[in-house]
Amino acid sequence: MVTKLQVTQLKASDFGLNYLTSxxxxxxxxxxxxxxxxxxxxxxxxxxxxxxxxxxxxxxxxxxxxxxxxxxxxxxxxxxxxxxxxxxxxxxxxxxxxxxxxxxxxxxxxxxxxxxxxxxxxxxxxxxxxxxxxxxxxxxxxxxxxxxxxxxxxxxxxxxxxxxxxxxxxxxxxxxxxxxxxxxxxxxKLVGEEAFTRIAPAISGVADHPTAHNLFKALAGDELGISLRVWLTYIDELLKVHEGRRSYQICEYPQLSEERVLCVGSSRKRPVLKWENNMAWPGKFTLTDKALYFEAVKFKGRSNAIRLDLTRPGLEVKKVKVGPFNSGLFDSGVAVSSGPGSQTWVLEFVDLGGELRRDVWHASISEIITLHKFLNEYGPDDNDRSLSQVFGSQKGKEKAMTSAINGIARLQALQFMRKLLDDPIKLVQFSFLQNAPHGDLVFQSLAVNYWGGPLVAKATDLKYQRAQGTSPSEPEVEISDHVFDIDGSVYLRKWMSSPSWESKASISFWKHASTRPAVVLSKSLVVADKSLVEKAAAICKQKYQAVEKTQATIDAAKLEGIPSNIDLFKELLLPFTITARNFEKLRRWEEPHLTLSFLAFAYTVIVRNLLSYVFPMALIILASGMLTLKGLKEQGRLGRSFGKVTIRDQPPSNTIQKIIAVKDGIRDVEHILQNLNVTLLKLRTILLAGQPQITTEVALVLLSSATVLLIVPFKYVLAFLLCDLFTRELEFRREMVKRFLAMLKERWLTLPAAPVIVLPFEDEESKSVNQRNQTDKGAIKKNAE
Structure with missing residues (x-):
């Protein structure tokens, strides 16, 4: 065991790290x-x-x-x-x-x-x-x-x-x-991602393991790494944020002694507006670790601050568009609600430079809401007696809140540096992990890190209770039921109330969480190995990167413009189109020897009762082809461009031509929908006896078909249908088939569509008025009776 030695206190202003070695x-x-x-x-x-x-x-x-x-x-x-x-x-x-x-x-x-x-x-x-x-x-x-x-x-x-x-x-x-x-x-010099994600989270308040890779991307930007200038600027801005919080807490919010002020929005150039009944009221907006406060500026001065508690369950925060009369002109709003039927705060963060300010506030509010969800799901109750059995577990809630608060501080520092990602949610760990793949594993490891600690011995109390003839108030704990951190800290089994602990991924992770020989300085600082939070974060990062790559391919496939999407659709359907075209050639006897060969094979399968093997053989052939292509691709014999879909770009056009093309495309889609609706309405007429004669005829045809299928073996029916299909284009049947199809077309055209009734538009207010009128009329009738 290494003893701790006396260390001189760091008192520095600057450190010149310019080195010359010999x-x-x-x-x-x-x-x-x-x-x-x-x-x-x-x-x-x-x-x-x-x-x-x-x-x-x-x-x-x-x-x-x-x-x-x-x-x-x-x-x-x-x-x-x-x-x-x-x-x-x-x-x-x-x-x-x-x-x-x-x-x-x-x-x-x-x-x-x-x-x-x-x-x-x-x-x-x-x-x-x-x-x-x-x-x-x-x-x-x-x-x-x-x-x-x-x-x-x-x-x-x-x-x-x-x-x-x-x-x-x-x-x-x-x-x-x-x-x-x-x-x-x-x-x-530039620091790479691997070094940054290993060292930076070890410094209190600078980074955390789940979002360290996203923080690196934000700081590095388009560079290959983080320079000294960017690193020093980031630390300076981070210190300014923490210092600003202390000044707000002491000077402007002394009454909030039980809450910590995180963000304040009260700028005159960029005000915060609260929308109520199509009216926007400017005011002072404050975010703490437990609630939102808004102090509106009225005509006669400031009103009393209203409070929205962020610790209660069911809260949701989302980005919204705001504007007068619900027009949604400005994409700079945030809505905070606790479910349907409850009060909703709609806030607008005015920023003429874009949506950056709104996104930061949205991420900050979301982080506090998700933090309290994490505390309720993974943390023990504040009044839980078992907290006294684990040393230091009483501080677990404070540790989790500090982690979220530091994450918001880093977000603000990056905002001042203008180095945010497209989605600031990725920079705050609780909100990021909420929707990240395998984020529950990181939540579990964080819970063990926050609330885990050494078990407190209670042997004396148990002996005394047994001597008095009373049973102990707390049951003796089975060590095997608990989860252990890398330093031996214990997280009790009774605290595992989240269903995520029972998932296969969770069981596998904690089963193989043992570490190789390493020096454990604390549960978060491990030399020659990773802490449990690092391991869980690495799994989450790997899965998240796979999801991002998949999403990138999906985004690349989403082309702009109707003509380009039509060309892509045609290219994707090309194999099926070629198959249908070749089958049509067989049916028309354009190459008689191929048609005869196909019919001979088909009738052999039918006569020898091999139909049950057709579908399995098709699957086997498909799987064999896929594996063959996989092997050829691994050998590099298919080329780099194999599997890529290639289409021609549309010719250049001006704005008017693009508008006309969009209009034509919409008209074509409308025409297709109209024809589809007419077809469905005619089928509805047949099914619901809109035309009794046609309904009777169709019903008789269906009954006859069912009788044939019940009496005649299916292989003979299939052989007859195959013969009919391949003899339609022959001379002795061609005219008869044409007359039959013409008769069906004529009957279809004379079939009327089911009637459609279009009711006038009613908004919610008119609906409520109509419902009241109907209830009043019903009450009057009852009284009259």
Whole structure:
């Protein structure tokens, strides 16, 4: 067991992480020398001092922060062995290991020795695990909602370098002396997605595992990774959001002591409007962790604030279009309701720049609503006595709320940076997981993380109760019934009220949740392995990416324009069209030898009673063809374009031509619908005896057909129908068939359609008035009687 050592407190303003290394016998020494000094002999500050020195960040010249380079560190009194079995440590890895070792109160060399004793050799050889251990060990010592060291620019840069170190822990084997010959500025470095999603969620308040990949996409934008400038800007904006919340809580909302203010909308340039009875009232809108508040601005001043509780079940939030007289002119509204028949808040977030502001508010409100759904479904009741059996479980609800609050803060920070995704819901974990595939697995792992803890021994109480002759108030817990986190924390079986715990995916996940040998610093920080939340989030991410790829193919198939969709439909029906065309050739005896061969085969199947084998054989042939194509495609013998549907684009046209084309297309669709409706109405006339004579004739035909099918074996009926089908185009039957079809067409045209009655339009108000009138008339009649 490693004891915790005394660590100096971080008090920093800025951290110049410009490094210069000198290698000698695989040993690196650190220090900082002035770049402006010609002799480079004058020591500006000690980045890593002697063992007796305190690690002070406020000794750094903040003016040199922005343009410093990663090779301006050279010497100090501590040395770091850089050689590992898999290669030499990269410069970023050495810096990260040494700095976090000092912050943990140890040297880098001592930290390596401790790490070697804690982990198997196979895992120790991976330099990433050493970087993780040094970083996670320091981060695990703080349990605050937002890591306090984030306020220091030095720590921000150190975390960026740690992500670079995790991504590239080894030096380039082909150019071992590159670091001593060239300059590599931090400004040109980019952090990849894998490194960001591993390190960033370990910092309290910066990211969470379920949405870390979406946060990376938002920050990276069109780039291949996250730059130092974007990283520092993101942290600065995040700190501003948290500071703004504290100022709102203290100055403007002292009465909301039991709630935390998250977002306030009261800008005059971009007001928040509440729509009531086709009237829009501007006002001050506030979102807390439990409710919505709206304080309308009336003609005589502000009215009292009204409150909508977000903790009650059944709440729904959705995007709506608003406007006078329900016109829906502006797509900038959000509706919050608790079901049909209840009061609905319709809010408009005015933003002339687009829908960005509305989408952020929608995601924030949705996150709070989904948070309380999560608490009700996966968390124990506040009055549950079993909470006392698990140490720390009383704080589970607060942990979940803090996670949601930090997610909304990150959303606001990205809004200020103008780096949001198309759907901000993807950036807040509870709302994202609600509709994500296998999101319930992540919900379960989060519940275990929030409420799980060590069991509290109650042996003394049980012995006392048995001595008094009374039964214990709480039944003894079967350990096998519970769920355990990676650090041994227990989540009680009686808390598993959600039906998702009984799903096959859930049972399989928790059955195989055991981990390989790793160093567990906390339930969220695991070296050389993933925590349970990370594992569940990885499964969810994999399934979600598969769904996104499928949806991308569906979106690509949705062409714009009626002519293009008609061309695509024709192309998809081409195999069936070719089959029907070839069958028609057989029926018309265009190639007599093929027709005779087909009839010989068909009658052989019928006469020898092989009809029951036709459908299974067709399925076998279809499956064999599919597997053959699969094998050929894997071998690369079908070409890259095989399976793709190709159509010609429509010729260029102006707006008027497009409008005319749409109008013609709508007219054609209308004509098809009219003919279809007429056909259905005529069939309705036959079935409902609209024309008794025709109904009688059709009924007699149906009875005759049923009698024939009951008396004559089916194979003879099928043989007769096949003979009739293939002899219609022969000379001795052609005229007779034409006369018969003409007679059927004439009878069909003379068949009237069922009558259709079109009632005048009635809105809801007129319907209610008519219902009242009818009830009044009924009451008058009863009184008269």
């Amino acid at each position: 290698s000698h016998e695989k040993v690196f020494k650190f220090g900082y020398f002035s770049r402006n000094s010609p002799s480079k002999q004058k020591l500006r500050f000690k980045l890593v001092g002697a063992q007796k020195d305190r690690w002070k960040l406020n000794d750094i010249d903040t003016n040199e922060v922005d343009n410093q380079e990663m090779e301006d560190i050279s010497m100090a009194e501590r040395i770091i062995p850089s050689g590992l079995p898999n290669g030499n440590l990269s410069l970023a890895a050495i810096v990260s290991i040494e700095q976090f070792s000092r912050m943990n109160g140890l040297s880098g060399k001592k930290m390596q020795k401790i790490f070697r004793t804690l982990i198997p050799k196979t895992e120790y050889d991976d330099a990433r695990n050493l970087v993780e251990y040094c970083c996670f060990r320091f981060l695990s010592r703080d349990a605050s909602d937002l890591h306090p060291c984030l306020k220091e620019r030095a720590f921000q840069r150190l975390m960026f370098i740690t992500m670079l170190a995790w991504e590239n822990p080894y030096r380039d084997k082909n150019n071992l002396h590159a670091h001593s010959l060239t300059k590599s500025s931090l400004q040109g």
